[in-house]
Amino acid sequence: MSEAGASSRPEDRPEKSHPEEGPEQLALIRAAVRERALPRARPRTWRNAPLAERLPVARVLVDKGLIHLDRCFDYAVPAALDADARPGVRVRVRFGAGQREGRREGGGLVNGYVVERRADSDFTGVLAPLAQVLSPEPVLTPELLALCRAVADRCAGALADVVRLAIPPRMARAERASTPEPAPPPELPEPGGWTRYPHGAAFLTALAEGRVPRAVWSALPGPGWPAELATALATTLASGRGALAVLPDGRAAARVDEALTALLGAGHHVLLTADSGPEARYRRWLTLHRGAVRCVVGTRAAMFAPVRSLGLVALWDDGDPAHRDVHAPQPHARDVLLLRAAQQDAGLLLGGHAHSAEAARLVRGGWARPLAPARETLRTAAPLLRTVAEEDEARDEGARFARLPTLAWRALRDGLASGPVLVQVPRRGYAPRLACARCREPARCAGCRGPLVSVGEGEELRCGWCGTARADWHCEECGGPRLRAVVIGARRTAEELGRAFPGVPVRTSGRDHVLATVPDEPALVVSTPGAEPVAEGPGYAAVLLLDGWALLGRPDLRAGEEALRRWLNAAALARGREAGGVAVALAEPTLRPVQSLVRWDPAGHALRELADREALGFPPVSRMAAVTGPPEAVAGLLSVAELPSTADVLGPVPLPVPPAGRPRRTGEPPAGEQWDRVLVRVPPDEGGALAAALKTARAHRLTHREGPPAWVRMDPDDIG
DNA sequence: AGCACGCCGACT
DNA sequence: GTCGGCGTGCTC
Numbered sequence: 001m002s003e004a005g006a007s008s009r010p011e012d013r014p015e016k017s018h019p020e021e022g023p024e025q026l027a028l029i030r031a032a033v034r035e036r037a038l039p040r041a042r043p044r045t046w047r048n049a050p051l052a053e054r055l056p057v058a059r060v061l062v063d064k065g066l067i068h069l070d071r072c073f074d075y076a077v078p079a080a081l082d083a084d085a086r087p088g089v090r091v092r093v094r095f096g097a098g099q100r101e102g103r104r105e106g107g108g109l110v111n112g113y114v115v116e117r118r119a120d121s122d123f124t125g126v127l128a129p130l131a132q133v134l135s136p137e138p139v140l141t142p143e144l145l146a147l148c149r150a151v152a153d154r155c156a157g158a159l160a161d162v163v164r165l166a167i168p169p170r171m172a173r174a175e176r177a178s179t180p181e182p183a184p185p186p187e188l189p190e191p192g193g194w195t196r197y198p199h200g201a202a203f204l205t206a207l208a209e210g211r212v213p214r215a216v217w218s219a220l221p222g223p224g225w226p227a228e229l230a231t232a233l234a235t236t237l238a239s240g241r242g243a244l245a246v247l248p249d250g251r252a253a254a255r256v257d258e259a260l261t262a263l264l265g266a267g268h269h270v271l272l273t274a275d276s277g278p279e280a281r282y283r284r285w286l287t288l289h290r291g292a293v294r295c296v297v298g299t300r301a302a303m304f305a306p307v308r309s310l311g312l313v314a315l316w317d318d319g320d321p322a323h324r325d326v327h328a329p330q331p332h333a334r335d336v337l338l339l340r341a342a343q344q345d346a347g348l349l350l351g352g353h354a355h356s357a358e359a360a361r362l363v364r365g366g367w368a369r370p371l372a373p374a375r376e377t378l379r380t381a382a383p384l385l386r387t388v389a390e391e392d393e394a395r396d397e398g399a400r401f402a403r404l405p406t407l408a409w410r411a412l413r414d415g416l417a418s419g420p421v422l423v424q425v426p427r428r429g430y431a432p433r434l435a436c437a438r439c440r441e442p443a444r445c446a447g448c449r450g451p452l453v454s455v456g457e458g459e460e461l462r463c464g465w466c467g468t469a470r471a472d473w474h475c476e477e478c479g480g481p482r483l484r485a486v487v488i489g490a491r492r493t494a495e496e497l498g499r500a501f502p503g504v505p506v507r508t509s510g511r512d513h514v515l516a517t518v519p520d521e522p523a524l525v526v527s528t529p530g531a532e533p534v535a536e537g538p539g540y541a542a543v544l545l546l547d548g549w550a551l552l553g554r555p556d557l558r559a560g561e562e563a564l565r566r567w568l569n570a571a572a573l574a575r576g577r578e579a580g581g582v583a584v585a586l587a588e589p590t591l592r593p594v595q596s597l598v599r600w601d602p603a604g605h606a607l608r609e610l611a612d613r614e615a616l617g618f619p620p621v622s623r624m625a626a627v628t629g630p631p632e633a634v635a636g637l638l639s640v641a642e643l644p645s646t647a648d649v650l651g652p653v654p655l656p657v658p659p660a661g662r663p664r665r666t667g668e669p670p671a672g673e674q675w676d677r678v679l680v681r682v683p684p685d686e687g688g689a690l691a692a693a694l695k696t697a698r699a700h701r702l703t704h705r706e707g708p709p710a711w712v713r714m715d716p717d718d719i720g
Numbered sequence: 721a722g723c724a725c726g727c728c729g730a731c732t
Numbered sequence: 733g734t735c736g737g738c739g740t741g742c743t744c
Contacts, residue, residue, distance in 0.1 A: 060744080066721060073744040096722065096743055108722085123744050702721090703741080 043092050043109055043131035044078075051129075052082035055117040058130055061140070062095050062112040063160050068699035070158040074121035076129045085130055088138030088145075089114050090170060092131045113140040113163065137175055139167050139289065143344065144306055150339045155714045156625065156691035156698075157329025165327055166304035167285075174283040179292045186264045188238040192231045193224040196381075197373050200228075207235045207312060207347060214341070215371040216359045217351035218603055220381045221572035222539065225351065226252075229314060230259035232349055233295055237268060241311025241346075242294035246303050246333045248320035249530070250275055251516055256297045256316075272298030272305055300325055303336045310346040313337045317352040318359060319558075319565045320530070324717060332715065334358060353572045353602065354565035357613060358620045360606035370603065378600055383543065383574035383581030385598045386411070387589040404500075408544055411584045412497075412524075415542025416504055418580060420523045420535045422543045424570045425493045434461075438480035443473055452483075493546070494526040509533050529566040532573055539575040543583040557618060557719050561609055564593040568602060617648070619715060623687030624679055625694055626719070628655055628667045629710030631676040637710040641697035644682050644689045652676035667711035679719060687714070 059072045075093055077085050085091065095110045109131060121127060140163060148162040155162075188208055194200030199215075206213040219225040229245060233256075236243040247253040250273045257271045270284040270293050287293045289306040296305040300323055303313075315323070315337050323333040334350070341348040348368065350359050362368040373381070388405045404412070415421040434443040434452050443452040445463035452461055452470055461470050461483075474481055498506040501524060509515040509527040518525050520537030527533065545567050556562070567585055575581030587594045596605035614621040627634050634652055643649070655668075655675040669675035682690045694712045702709060 057744095062743090064721080064743095069721095069743075075744060093744085096724095121744075125744070127744055705740090 045094075045131070046078040046080075046129040049129070050079045052077040052079050052085075054082075055119055057118040057121045057127065058085050058091070058114045059116040059118060059121075060091060060093055060112040060130070061115050061160060061163065062093065062110055063164065064095065064110055066158070066702070068703045070152070070160070070695075070699070072115055074118070074123050074127055076127040077117070078129050081130055081133050084133040084136045085114055085117070086136070086138055087114050087116055087142070088140045089136055090134040090139065092134060094128055094131055115140070115145060135170055135172075135175055137286070137289075139306075141289075141306065144304065146343060147304065147336070147340055150343065151331050151336055152329065153688060154335060154339065154691060155329035155331050156695040156712050157331075161328050162331065165301065165325060165331070168282045168301075169278060171279045171282040174279050174286060177283060179287055179290045180267070182292050182294075183267050185238050185240050186234060186268055189231050189234045189263055193220075193228045194231060196220060196224075196377050197371055199369070199371055203349075203371055204232065204235045207232065208239050210239045210241065210311070212311070212341075212345055212347040214348040214362075214368040215350070216355070216363050216368045216603075217349055218355065218370070218372040219351050219353055219572075220373050220378060221353060221383070221568075221574070221600070222381050222576065223534065225316075225353075226255040226259040227263070229256050229316065229349075229351065230263050232312060232314060233260060233269070233297070234263050236312040236347070237264070237295055239311055241309050242307035243312040243314070244295070244302065244305060244307050244310060244337075245297045245314040245316065246300055246323070246337065247297070247316045248299070248322040250299060251514065252316060253297055253299055254516075255534075260295070260297060267293070269293060269295035269297055272296050272302040274299060274301070300333045303333045303340070310340070310344045312347040312349060313341050314349040314351065317354065317565070317569070318350055319352065319354050319356040319561060321717060330713060335715070352565075353568040354561075355602035355606035356565075357561060357606050357609045360603065360610045361620050363603075364607065364610065372603060380578050381576045382600045383571055383583045384577040385571065385600065386582065386584045387594055387598060388584060388586045405586065408584050408586060409500075411542045411582050412501070412544060415540070415582065416501060416522045416524070417541075418522070419520055419538075419541035419575075420518050420525055422532060422535070422540045422570060422573060423493065423497060423524060423526045424529055424532065424543070424545045424566070425526060426528070426546070434483040436475035436478060436480045437482040437484040438475065438478050441475055441477040443483055444476070445470060494524070497524050497526065507533075527570075529570070532570050535573060538579050539581060540573050541575060541580060541582070543571050543574045543581075545570060545583065545585040545587070557613070558717065560591075560593040561606070563587075564596055564602065564605055567593075567597050568600070571597070571600075617681060618719070621684065622681045623684055623690060624681050624715060624719065625690055626667070626713045626716040627678045627680065627694070627710050628669075628675050628713070630673065630708050633708040633710040634676045634678050636707050637694070637697050637701060637712075638678060638680075640700055640706075641693050643680060643693050644686045646682050646686055647690060648681040649678060650681065651678040653678075667713050679716075690714075 056077050058075050058077050060075050061072050062069065091112050091114055092109050093112050096108050144166060148166050149159055152159045152162045191201050191204050194204055203213050203215055233243040233245055245256055247256060253271060253273050260269050270287055272281065272284055285305065288296055291308045294308055296302050296307055298305065315333055318334045325331050340346065363370050386407060388407050412421055435441060436443065445452060445468060447468055452463060452473060461473055462468065463470055494506045494508045505523040507515060507518055507523055507525050509525065509531045511528060511531065514531045515533040518533045518535050520535060525533060571583040574583050585594060585597055592608065593605060596602065613619065627637055631652065653676065655677045680690060691714055698712055
């Protein structure tokens with residue numbers, strides 16, 4: 001323990017234990033405490049203090065996320081800090097211009113991490129001393145540093161930015177709390193639901209024997225996957241190694257947490273999600289770091305969790321956009337876990353009901369093995385899948401009233417006879433609905449009564465349900481020819497459906513009001529994609545997918561993949577077809593994602609997507625970077641960037657202004673400004689060179705203040 | 721990004 | 733001879 005880490009800090013003193021004393025006296029006591037305690041804890045300049053005899057230089061990663069400072073700085077180690085200033089600890093150092101020998105200490109104090117202790121420095125000037133060791137906990141381990149470095153390089157970002165994502169802020173109280181003794185590895189669990197997969201047992205055996213299998217897992221529909229994921233984690237633990245699972249949201253993480261607790265009891269894993277407060281979060285992080293617990297289940301920040309001797313990393317539903325971190329440099333959990341599996345020699349499990357093109361590429365290239373159920377197993381586990389064709393108009397009275405095609409209405413009505421029914425509707429504002437500009441009557445399809453949508457600018461008018469082009473629309477109420485955009489969200493849909501089925505309870509689940517579960521009894525459950533509650537018992541009697549045209553009409557490279565992903569995740573909550581489960585999609589049946597849904601063939605869909613993208617030279621068969629910013633910034637950056645000779649520059653094109661209301665993400669234009677975007681594409685093995693070139697160019701322009709800055713994003717998700 | 725240094729003109 | 737404008741470059 002150093003002086004700086006001494007435990008008698010002023011904030012620990014029980015000040016309230018002197019109730020009889022007046023305020024002046026309290027102030028005096030406080031001052032006395034401060035005088036005694038603070039100089040010991042306060043950072044010092046260490047003028048004329050002796051330096052450490054052995055390895056008197058500390059290489060420090062300074063936590064200032066300036067891209068052109070993406071390197072370490074050497075500091076002298078005062079003898080008094082010698083013992084504590086070990087590699088990995090948090091330190092405070094003076095950093096910045098103005099700190100000169102013989103002058104006032106002007107440089108500001110910044111946080112950093114000791115990366116390495118050295119005998120000497122290649123810096124020719126006189127080294128400033130470390131000001132303070134904040135904590136003797138060596139949080140930035142060599143393993144974590146290597147991972148962060150690789151992630152920063154891949155994302156064209158700064159190391160300090162990635163370390164900030166990887167290590168939670170220090171909470172002194174959490175650090176002081178004692179850590180439990182490491183539990184011995186658990187018993188090898190039974191394979192459970194994995195027997196439903198032809199290669200499931202072999203996958204578990206490989207984990208149990210300490211090998212590093214890599215698999216893309218097509219999970220069977222139904223409620224079994226959290227237990228299966230938990231079994232894979234527990235099997236890895238039984239082999240004496242650690243395991244990590246990243247899930248797209250807190251609800252999914254809670255389900256796996258619950259399954260793991262059911263399997264192993266408490267004490268073998270921790271749950272790491274955003275809603276557990278900074279102190280609890282750091283405490284759990286520390287139990288992993290200190291080796292007391294070897295398994296973590298969590299949302300994307302858990303991808304960096306310091307699990308010891310990692311044997312397996314698992315990622316659920318890798319196509320979910322939540323797996324992309326919103327903070328610079330916006331790494332994707334899939335990329336981080338792939339890097340981590342390679343660096344730390346761990347197995348990999350990419351699971352989900354859907355299949356991303358990236359996952360398909362791993363399988364096609366032989367790097368991962370498919371872990372899929374037999375066709376017959378799938379047939380019984382999945383609901384009966386139907387689509388509503390264009391000519392299926394609402395003929396009977398009830399269907400007209402519900403403004404639904406007959407087939408969809410019957411599925412709802414029949415489903416409600418035996419259990420809950422799920423209706424998936426587009427997110428509010430996702431697909432603006434249209435109404436008469438004069439009388440505000442919603443614009444309806446003359447055939448099936450579905451809402452009209454106009455997808456993209458200048459796109460033709462279509463029915464949002466049956467897809468029929470309705471360019472000749474006139475308002476049925478007042479005859480008006482002009483339209484205006486309105487928003488019909490889950491609540492409005494719920495109201496309309498509720499009127500069509502009087503007496504049936506209606507529950508909604510959406511962005512600000514997400515239900516975890518619904519009971520196994522008749523109810524209409526209206527939900528936006530990703531917020532679908534899990535139905536207790538055997539699952540939903542019927543699932544109705546209403547957002548087909550809105551999803552598929554988006555001018556986005558991933559529109560098809562994303563639509564199928566949302567449908568499969570919702571349809572997976574339905575009962576199997578032998579238990580009467582039905583899922584109905586209102587979408588054009590000839591479209592590829594719709595056909596893949598009906599056949600429940602996510603792997604086939606992803607392979608065909610992959611082939612298409614390969615033909616077009618799109619990710620993941622190439623690596624891409626998006627450069628955005630004011631036109632002169634984008635042009636300026638590209639003019640100084642020494643791109644690989646194979647680079648293919650697409651654009652610039654004006655960037656669409658992000659919808660109002662949604663918080664602006666980095667790299668998006670502020671309101672009222674017109675930004676450009678350029679896409680740069682290279683072959684897969686030159687992605688590193690592309691990232692490095694753009695990072696160098698950005699640093700160059702920042703240091704030389706050559707105009708406004710441009711944003712660089714590697715592997716952008718939202719390319720048209 | 722800050723922040724100091726430096727080289728220039730206007731002032732006591 | 734000194735003060736302070738902001739353009740340039742560095743930060744261990």
